[in-house]
Amino acid sequence: MPEITLPPGQKPDTRRVMRLFRPYRRTIAAVLVLIAVGAAAGVVSPFLVREIVDVALPEQRLDLLAWCVGGLIAVTVVSSALGVIQAMLSTRVGQAVMHDLRVAVYGHLQRMGLGFFTRTRTGEIQSRIFSDIGSMQAVVTNVMTQIVSSAAGIVMALVAMVALDWRLTLFSLISLPFAVWMNRRVGRRRREIVKARQEKAADLSAGIQESLSVSGILLGTTMGRTRALTETFATDSRGLADLEIRSEMAGRWHMAVFTTLMAIFPALTYLLGGYLLFTADEPGTLGGVGGTGVTIGTLVAFISLQTGLFPQVNGLLRVATQVNSSLALFTRVFEYLDAPITIDDAPGARALDPAQVRGEIRFEQVDFTYPGADEPTLHGIDLVVPAGKHTALVGATGSGKTSTGYLMARLYDPTGGRITLDGHDLREITMESLAACLGVVTQETYLLHATIAENLRFARPDATDEDLIAACRIAQIHDHIAALPEGYATVVGERGYRFSGGEKQRLALARTILRDPPVLLLDEATSALDVATERAMSGALDAVARGRTTVSIAHRLSTVRHADQIVVLDHGRIVERGTYDELIAAGGAFARLAAQDAREAQEPSNLKGI
Template sequence: MVHGPMGPGGGMGGMGGGRMREDAEPATGQRADLRRVLGLFRPYRGTLIAVLALIVLAAAAGVVSPFLIREIVDVALPEQRADVLGWSVGGLIAVTIVASALGVSQSMLSTRVGQSVMHDLRVSVFSHLQRMGLGFFTRTRTGEIQSRIFSDIGSMQAVVTSVMTQIVSAGAGVLMALVAMFALDWRLTLFSLIALPFAVWMNRRVGRRRRAIVRSRQEKAADLSAGIQESLSVSGILLGVTMGRTEALSRAFAGDSRELADLEVRSEMAGRWHMAVFTTLMALFPALTYLLGGHLLFRDPTGQGITIGTLVAFIALQSGLFPQINGLLRVASQVNSSLALFARVFEYLDAPILISDAPDALDLDPGTVRGEIRFEDVVFTYPGAEAPALHGIDLVVPAGKHTALVGATGSGKTSTGYLMARLYEPSAGRITLDGHDLRDITMSSLAASIGVVTQETYLLHASIAENLRFARPDASDEELERACRIAQIHEHILSLPEGYATVVGERGYRFSGGEKQRLALARTILRDPPVLLLDEATSALDVATERAMSGALDAAARGRTTVSIAHRLSTIRHADQILVMEHGRVVERGTYEELVDGDGTFAQLARQDAWREGDVQGPARR
């Protein structure tokens, strides 16, 4: 497997692995079966009935030709009947034209249905993943997700768009041909089907082998896709070059690519020798049928049992039957192996949505939200973790006030912020907004009420204006400028040659860390939420820029509830209350001055912060 630039066990390569974990999808384990795949076609029953009718008509037209040939051989030519010859030849031409027209119409309708099913499946997977919650994505690599949506579903396209109709078409053709063959001579028909049980058994065996190989191939392709996504991103290139791992990454990629190529060959060649034997055997049957038919004709030269025309017509039907049986078995094997692809996609569709709207969830009007947040004996454990991240948290964030959460790394302050935004749900206890349990509020209205700016800034590969309007698509240019002025980024944007039309680059790498964070602040301010959650939102700003922004942030926070998760204590000096966290518990509460004078955990953090900023006087003398 191609790992990230730091290799297995660390850095980008160790994030989440390439598979869905059992804790991320406990409800899965169902195996995709043909009945579930066929269920994807249920919304298009009307069109499929029309396709089936066209297939049956085409198959019926196909078996008419041998009977016309028999008339030509047994009647028109021996008796020199020009009329019979004329209408028989005309019938052959008409059947060919009709069959071609029916084939084109059937192909158009079946392709349209197949593409609609593909569209539905892609949208279903994407929409389901959008609601999976943050925990799922912290354990699953982006490349793995992309592989399932594009590679797996793309590989299923041939099955969905054409193979299903091929099965029906070949099945109808085989059925019609068998009926016609029995009508011509039942003895020759039974002789023609001697090898069919062997072919069916062989096909099932080959299908099982191919299914296992296809699943391994898709898993390796997903690993390769994840490796590409991680290693060839801007972050991956920087890490690979600075760590001197570019050659190692190339070698690892070459190894994975070779394994994938070998699996592709194995998938393509699985059962080929078996099918070759069956194809050879089928090719011999017409000759053997001539031999058996000749002996039957010699025993009954009057032609009452079998005639030359009957034998020729039967061979014509048989010559069309065997390729259809061969194709039907080959397609059935392909469908059987493709169930591995459906199983991988269904795993995502079956993954439980851990955070969703309650049936009677309240749709809050952000304009009426006061912004009081309460934690009532909240316990929280990350999925898959043994120890809780938060223990019995009780706190109140007053409406319209500025509350700061501080503490050392791993103290639980970011986890507390995640719970406020309902990115996770508490394992015990409850969290309320204006007295409403967050679990009783719709996700959309909660997102409109609580604006979040995280330490990990994410910008789309689009223009500045498009990035800002991601928060409010209907925002005017004046509103964009106002938000950017508050975030102290407007003047910098105007200095760019293309202004607000400037493309930020992948993940905003054309901008410094501070500029990206100010753009993220402007994007959230544009939404004007009643509650503002700042998770280390100014961590990338230099001291001068941060101080210049403090007044603007105070103005933006006026009249709304603000929660700051801070590492740099100078940013929360004027907070109405400060909550100090340690080992997942709130250990101190108070204002900046009260906590500094208390000479507790906060006072120690404040002294460390002052030394980092070069102020040897210490915080108490400010």
């Protein structure tokens, strides 16, 4: 899938990020109050130190000294307690926001439609949900409160510093413009690197998911590509490691220079404070400006505030840089949230009651072109699938059979014409009720890495054990399950690889039968069954299909001999329709397909059913 990018010049929307916190504004307000109280408590200590140095010690006032020392201890205890409560509340908010974001992305992707997933690697999706959102977790949980805490601490410290001596305060702020400029420059560099790093991580995740799945291991081993895959992984991993290093080192020299300046300034402040102290009574000097001097206690208290201020400024700049770079992560997640949903419930869509559905399906001049394709797949399809009857779709590979089934299940919408169920346009039926009315068994059988019973109950969670057994008997799979040591509690393995293709298809059939839909769509549903099992199932399937609409997409023409209607597709058009005998007698496209099917069945090398 092509990478979704922001329009040129568009920056990540920080207001949208802040809206994520809106449901938790009361808790955030409480955190802000705690931060403000903690910051105010933090600037009390330097004033207590000034009283100790300027009054209590010179005048040998033990009572004042005791009160000041008690105050210092109380401030430390209160600040620590407030910090713990603040951390607890901010962590809860951060985790709640991450939960909301994960659920929003997952829910949105669930509605994206089949077309999105045919163009997107699974590893890329997993990377955005886990890696990107996981990387944002530290930012959302800790950084936001760190910004507010540092900002509040800086403001309180500056107010206290001005109250102590405005001249020393101005001197302390000389480096601030340089720090702001440096932070913005570093932030831009880190944001670019982080975006590249996450894209590389997504590629690596996709490669792992593809190559270390059961199918990937089989492919790599049988093709002798194990070493090549390892070398490719090593190259990609090395590229990711390089980006991680660049991300960590971006702006480190700038920050080192700033940190050095922050360490030098207290020493220079002592020099300036000494000058102000020495010249306090000399008119025309800086020490005499305003008629106020600097006491030793004031200088010690100021240095204490300054020593605490600079790490807060440095930390705020670091956090701001981290937030700036993390906006790339938010952008990647928002790209998925903003991806348009192509298949969705229309406004006012109605929910059909499966018990009331007869099952007549009509195609009225239906055209269909896959998104991004140049040529249409279906052209002017006019078709009536009678209620309660068996209609078979046949044709050569690429004729449009499966695409027709996709449209019936509304995995895609037609680009022209319409499809109706009992006279209702599929686009005007809710997706949930359509899924309840139409049971689909596809050629690509997918089973969850869970027990057989859990896989079956995925279709109907309230099904009893007796319901499971009845469905499996119809699908001719119960005896095999009963013979397993753990029976229906047997874990099927990843994608059902503990079972053969035929066994998986019979489990999928049982899962669909369990739902008891009024319409059955079988897309090559018996393609992996051997001839004997297929014949054994045919009677059971006929019994299940009796009274309901059945559409079967078949490659093996022997499976559609008794269909009420056979529709022959060729290059996306209907070229013939009729019963099996009628089409054979006509000697057209179906007769040729049947002759070819008979020849393949007689070839000794034919591997079908093995």
